[in-house]
Amino acid sequence: xxxxxxxxxxxxxxxxxxxxxxxxxxxxxxxxxxxxxxxxxxxxxxxxxxxxxxxxxxxxxxxxxxxxxxxxxxxxxxxxxxxxxxxxxxxxxxxxxxxxxxxxxxxxxxxxxxxxxxxxxxxxxxxxxxxxxxxxxxxxxxxxxxxxxxxxxxxxxxxxxxxxxxxxxxxxxxxxxxxxxxxxxxxxxxxxxxxxxxxxxxxxxxxxxxxxxxxxxxxxxxxxxxxxxxxxxxxxxxxxxxxxxxxxxxxxxxxxxxxxxxxxxxxxxxxxxxxxxxxxxxxxxxxxxxxxxxxxxxxxxxxxxxxxxxx
Numbered sequence: 001x002x003x004x005x006x007x008x009x010x011x012x013x014x015x016x017x018x019x020x021x022x023x024x025x026x027x028x029x030x031x032x033x034x035x036x037x038x039x040x041x042x043x044x045x046x047x048x049x050x051x052x053x054x055x056x057x058x059x060x061x062x063x064x065x066x067x068x069x070x071x072x073x074x075x076x077x078x079x080x081x082x083x084x085x086x087x088x089x090x091x092x093x094x095x096x097x098x099x100x101x102x103x104x105x106x107x108x109x110x111x112x113x114x115x116x117x118x119x120x121x122x123x124x125x126x127x128x129x130x131x132x133x134x135x136x137x138x139x140x141x142x143x144x145x146x147x148x149x150x151x152x153x154x155x156x157x158x159x160x161x162x163x164x165x166x167x168x169x170x171x172x173x174x175x176x177x178x179x180x181x182x183x184x185x186x187x188x189x190x191x192x193x194x195x196x197x198x199x200x201x202x203x204x205x206x207x208x209x210x211x212x213x214x215x216x217x218x219x220x221x222x223x224x225x226x227x228x229x230x231x232x233x234x235x236x237x238x239x240x241x242x243x244x245x246x247x248x249x250x251x252x253x254x255x256x257x258x259x260x261x262x263x264x265x266x267x268x269x270x271x272x273x274x275x276x277x278x279x280x281x282x283x284x285x286x287x288x289x290x291x292x293x294x295x296x297x298x299x300x301x302x303x304x305x306x307x308x309x310x311x
Contacts, residue, residue: 001307002071003300004045006031007055007078009287010296017296024304026051035264035283039063046072050310051303053078054085056264056283061089068093074306076299079286080104080156083208083235096306103295104286105156111285112157112203112233113164115257119201119229120144124279142200145169150199152192152215153206153234154179161205161233162187173199176206196223201231208235218243227254233285236260245271248278259285 003026005011014030021028029049031037036057037045043063046052047070054077057063064072064086077085077099090097118124121141129135149165151158154176162172162185172185175192192215196202202224206212216230216239230253232239241262247253258272259281272278286292 001025001050001073002027002029002048003051003053003303003307004029004031004049005053006033006037006042006057007053007296008033008035009055009284009292010053010078010299012287013289013292013296016293017300020297020300024300026300026304026307028300033057042066046070051075051307053299053303055079056081056084059085061086064089064093064095068095073310074303076100076302076306078295078299081207081235096309098302100295100298100302102156103298104291105160107288107291108157108205108233108285109160109164111259111281112161112205112231113168115231115233115259115279115281116149116165116168116201116203116229117144118279119231119255119257119277120147122277125277128276147171147200148173148198149201149203150175150190150196151187152176152202152204152212152238154182154187154189155205155207157205157233159185161203165203170201177211193220193223196220197225199225199228201229204230204232204234204238206234206238208237212238214238214240214243216240216243218246221247221250221252224252226252228252229254230256232257233259236262236264236283241270241272248275255279257281259283 039058043066046067050071050073052075075097082099122139126137129137148171150173152175154174165172166185172187173190174187179189255277257279260283
């Protein structure tokens, strides 16, 4: 049975995984993809495959219906995020599907803290000026020990981020309607958007759903503390980018670090590119070789289990 792989993180190590597929009696097939395939591309390809390991592709009802009309029997979403997968359609079509929950918390939290320190100390600005303009720039940064950070989302990534923020001696506030205290870190819980006017850092680690979409919007700009630094390692549409641009232009937001965007890859004409003080990633918060290998092997095991039930 053939399994289509469309997740870029897994594709980077596919030479390691072809033998693993083969040992399980499966043929792993690597898609040619930069970030995601389109609906039309998937609709054309998927009917020829028995299984699908999904990245951030549009795993919509149309796509699954096309797959079901052919050979598709099961799918696994590589990673934690599930906002791109129509689970209801899979259930109705009889296609077993799952994600890989509880992974990447530490890896994504590491990136969140790297961005926090990078914004606080202007590390990336200095690097660019030295490399591209031969400037010996010494911009004044800010300390972290007397600052207050708000973390939106207190799941695995949020908890791991708070643990690391505590090591920077920061006061921490968590925003999460399902908040449960953790004994390894001292965190204050507040309802969103209470207390935004006291935050020096606003860090989004939450998943994308109907409640979190555009949590950061024009309406909260007047509530923010002038000079706040905004970080997003969750999902791009949690932040309304037009509102973030307004905040940057007005100086309400001092700078931002974004690993995820509303449209990926980041469009060449995005207004966000106008702000040198910002840091951009390529939706790679989870992308370490160690974590990618671990989760990729897990997804292969899961797709094998699903497909065995259809033999």
